[in-house]
Amino acid sequence: MKFLVCISNVPDTTTKITFTPDNKEFNKAGVQFVINPWDEYALTRAIELKEAAGSGTVTVLNVGEADTEPNIRKALAIGADDAIRVNAAPQDAYFVAEQIAAIAKEGAYDVILMGKESIDYNGFQVHGMVGEMLGIPTVAPAMKLDLSGNTATLEREIEGGKEIVSVNTPFVASCQQPMCEPRIPNMRGIMTARTKPLKVVEPVGEPARTAVAEFALPAKKQGVKLIDAENAGELIKLLRNEAKVI
Amino acid sequence: MSVLVVVECADGEVKKSSLEVASYGAEVAAMLGTTATAIAVGEATTANLATLGEQGISKVLYDAEPRLKDFVNNAYTKLIATATEQEQAKIIILANSNIGAAVGSRLSVRLKASLATNVVELPKTADGQFVVRRGAFSGKAFSDVVLSGDRKIIAVKKNSTEAKHEAGKTAEVTSFSAQLTDADFADAPTQVVMQDQAGGVLLPEADLVVSGGRGMKGPENWGLIEELAKALGAATACSKPVSDVDWRPHHEHVGQTGITVSPNLYIACGISGAIQHLAGVNSSKVIVVINKDPEAPFFKAADYGIVGDVFDVLPKLTAAVKALG
Ligand SMILES: Cc1cc2nc3c(=O)[nH]c(=O)nc-3n(C[C@H](O)[C@H](O)[C@H](O)COP(=O)(O)OP(=O)(O)OC[C@H]3O[C@@H](n4cnc5c(N)ncnc54)[C@H](O)[C@@H]3O)c2cc1C
Ligand SMILES: Cc1cc2nc3c(=O)[nH]c(=O)nc-3n(C[C@H](O)[C@H](O)[C@H](O)COP(=O)(O)OP(=O)(O)OC[C@H]3O[C@@H](n4cnc5c(N)ncnc54)[C@H](O)[C@@H]3O)c2cc1C
Numbered sequence: 123m124k125f126l127v128c129i130s131n132v133p134d135t136t137t138k139i140t141f142t143p144d145n146k147e148f149n150k151a152g153v154q155f156v157i158n159p160w161d162e163y164a165l166t167r168a169i170e171l172k173e174a175a176g177s178g179t180v181t182v183l184n185v186g187e188a189d190t191e192p193n194i195r196k197a198l199a200i201g202a203d204d205a206i207r208v209n210a211a212p213q214d215a216y217f218v219a220e221q222i223a224a225i226a227k228e229g230a231y232d233v234i235l236m237g238k239e240s241i242d243y244n245g246f247q248v249h250g251m252v253g254e255m256l257g258i259p260t261v262a263p264a265m266k267l268d269l270s271g272n273t274a275t276l277e278r279e280i281e282g283g284k285e286i287v288s289v290n291t292p293f294v295a296s297c298q299q300p301m302c303e304p305r306i307p308n309m310r311g312i313m314t315a316r317t318k319p320l321k322v323v324e325p326v327g328e329p330a331r332t333a334v335a336e337f338a339l340p341a342k343k344q345g346v347k348l349i350d351a352e353n354a355g356e357l358i359k360l361l362r363n364e365a366k367v368i
Numbered sequence: 369m370s371v372l373v374v375v376e377c378a379d380g381e382v383k384k385s386s387l388e389v390a391s392y393g394a395e396v397a398a399m400l401g402t403t404a405t406a407i408a409v410g411e412a413t414t415a416n417l418a419t420l421g422e423q424g425i426s427k428v429l430y431d432a433e434p435r436l437k438d439f440v441n442n443a444y445t446k447l448i449a450t451a452t453e454q455e456q457a458k459i460i461i462l463a464n465s466n467i468g469a470a471v472g473s474r475l476s477v478r479l480k481a482s483l484a485t486n487v488v489e490l491p492k493t494a495d496g497q498f499v500v501r502r503g504a505f506s507g508k509a510f511s512d513v514v515l516s517g518d519r520k521i522i523a524v525k526k527n528s529t530e531a532k533h534e535a536g537k538t539a540e541v542t543s544f545s546a547q548l549t550d551a552d553f554a555d556a557p558t559q560v561v562m563q564d565q566a567g568g569v570l571l572p573e574a575d576l577v578v579s580g581g582r583g584m585k586g587p588e589n590w591g592l593i594e595e596l597a598k599a600l601g602a603a604t605a606c607s608k609p610v611s612d613v614d615w616r617p618h619h620e621h622v623g624q625t626g627i628t629v630s631p632n633l634y635i636a637c638g639i640s641g642a643i644q645h646l647a648g649v650n651s652s653k654v655i656v657v658i659n660k661d662p663e664a665p666f667f668k669a670a671d672y673g674i675v676g677d678v679f680d681v682l683p684k685l686t687a688a689v690k691a692l693g
Contacts (some may be wrong), residue, residue, distance in 0.1 A: 127611050135506075135624050135625075135644045135647075136643050136644070138643075139508040139509045141509075148505075159624075160605055160625065161537070168414070170627065173441060191605070192369065203449065207506070212413075213668070215473075215483070216476065216477075216482075216483070218679070219477075231552045241505070241506045241624060241625075242504065242505055243504055243511075244485070244486050244502075244503060244504055244505075244506060245485050245486070246464075246469045246473075246485055246486075247469060247472070247473035247476070247483060247485055248473075250441075250469070250470050250471075250472070250473025250474045250477075251473045251474070251476060251477050253474065254445075254474040254477035254478060256475055259554075259555040260441065260470065260473075260474070262470055263466065265618070275392070278466075278557070279466060279619070280439060280466050280467070280560075281465055281466060281467075281570060281572045281573065282562055282563055282573075283560060283561050283562035284560075284571045285438070285439065285557035285559070285560050285561075286557055286558050286559040286560075286561070287555065287557050287558065288558050289555060294602070297671075298625075299621075299625070300618050325566055327476060331476075331481075331482035331515070331516055332482050332484060332512055332513050332514065332515055332516065333482070333484070333513065333514045333516070334511045334512065334514075335497075335513065335514050336511070336512045337504070337509055337510065337511050337512070338501075338509065338510045338511075338512070339508075339509055339510075340507075340508075340509070340510070340650065340651070343655075343668070343669060343670070343671065344631070344671070346667050346670040346671065346672065346673045346675050347671065347672050347673070348659070348674070348675065349672060349673070349674050351639075351674050351675060351676025351677070351680065351681055354674055354681045354684035354685055354688070355684055355687065355691070357656065357672055357685065357688070357690030358676060358685060358689050358692065359688070359689035361448050361633065361654070361656070361672070362692065364458045365633075365654045365672070366653075367576070367608050367632045367633040367653065367654050368576065368600060368633065368689070368692075
């Protein structure tokens, strides 16, 4: 089984988000980038399934410029076998999906795993686009993934419940908890990651279909109105008469 | 040229988020001097679909194929693509739900359309550009995105726009067939399992949410959260560590790595307000924080707060809600 795991390179979850003075670009200064937290589920589950089968390969793929390589190496340290970086700034989801679809097709991957969404642009869309480009099913978001031969059984989250879906390879799935316990690199992994193959390829396809004109930050709160704990019932009156939400 | 709105139904009723989408679609149609047609998916009744007139929809297409009751990605995509061609729609509007976004992303490739998900406001059309504002950086920012091309797809975030109601207006409901075949249902679910909803309120659709964190001390104390939620008609939620240790089910976990909610009221009980938690809730209209530590960071993001012990405060709040009658 050939697994392709797509990882995006995102600001650490504790990052305070700021933009350049013209509000046109995300201010990267001093920001720590990490593997998108959802993608860690995809990576770990691919490694687990490969280990359980006793054969197969796990390839990680990132569409990004050279500064994403430390996180690609981290994915190799966690246990991927090799990596591909498409050498381009990821301009939008469509552009990224085209790159992933091209690599998936060329490498004839059986299982293409992604995270539920990228925590920077929160698109929740790359997986659907890739599935459509390749003419194969996408299961998103998946909470559980098991493989038996060429058939996968997945649990897909829907609002208020879940669906059990069964698909044959090749397919795309986007992963989220509680699929597995994401692994962290160990010393041996970090050592071997240095020599694992990382191939850099140039982008293909059509240009992006969307562009960010400007960023904005949410309006600041007015400040909290404190109610005495002894008089907690007062809060309910305020919610009805002042805030008018109940 | 028209606007096509995808309306999700369940148990015969139009989902609340789809009423918002219908209103949004009608407003976009008005901006562009055209009309809004809806295509219904899921289990619907003609009578309920006709009431979409109240949101400004003129016509509703409905395919009564029974296998469309549950979400089937390929079949839904083909259904909506066929309706798009029939109506010659240039703009397609869906809910930013697990269904809407999944179908929207496939459609964008099939119809060669530009796509914006997680959209929070009506589009702006100035200087020949079509711009939508969407949530980015997990609720920490917005980005204004220019959609190019002849066709555009917009997935609207729940609770970010209001559903309008013009009583008495009805939409014409027309049967529609996309001539779906067995092959279109190849990725149909083999089983659908719905959760037991405490009080019957679904978290992603909820207007009011009562949420508990580690300060609740243990699952045995969740009765306090559930009683307040029940009195208010609210859904229940929790912080990540609470679902990590299985005090509560995973689907209640809100935050950057859980679900994002934007209810009218979010009541946080014994939650410190870590940046990853705030990311999932900070677009709530009103935030109430109950925490015994006056320095808890959540108070900075709150509209109302009580510095106190949840075990003492929650029963008082429940009693006060009941007293409202
Ligand atoms: C400096 C910088 C600026 C950027 N500016 C923009 C911008 O202006 N507009 C914009 O839309 N995007 C921009 N991006 C790209 C963004 O990070 C995403 O890669 C891409 O847009 C998809 O985002 P999404 O939220 O739609 O993905 P989703 O659909 O939410 O992602 C789902 C899954 O797809 C996979 N995936 C996503 N992106 C990649 C990737 N790059 N490589 C490999 N796998 C991936 C992951 O598995 C992810 O979990 C920028 C990135 C950087 C670093
Ligand atoms: C990559 C990453 C992703 C994450 N994603 C998420 C996410 O999606 N959602 C999320 O919630 N967290 C997330 N976290 C975790 C987050 O950083 C915090 O650890 C978590 O939100 C804390 O949960 P809590 O507030 O319930 O617990 P704590 O931080 O332990 O806070 C408990 C609070 O309860 C108060 N308290 C205690 N007893 C009482 C009492 N009797 N009465 C009143 N108040 C009391 C305390 O003063 C304290 O403020 C993430 C972390 C990482 C690293």
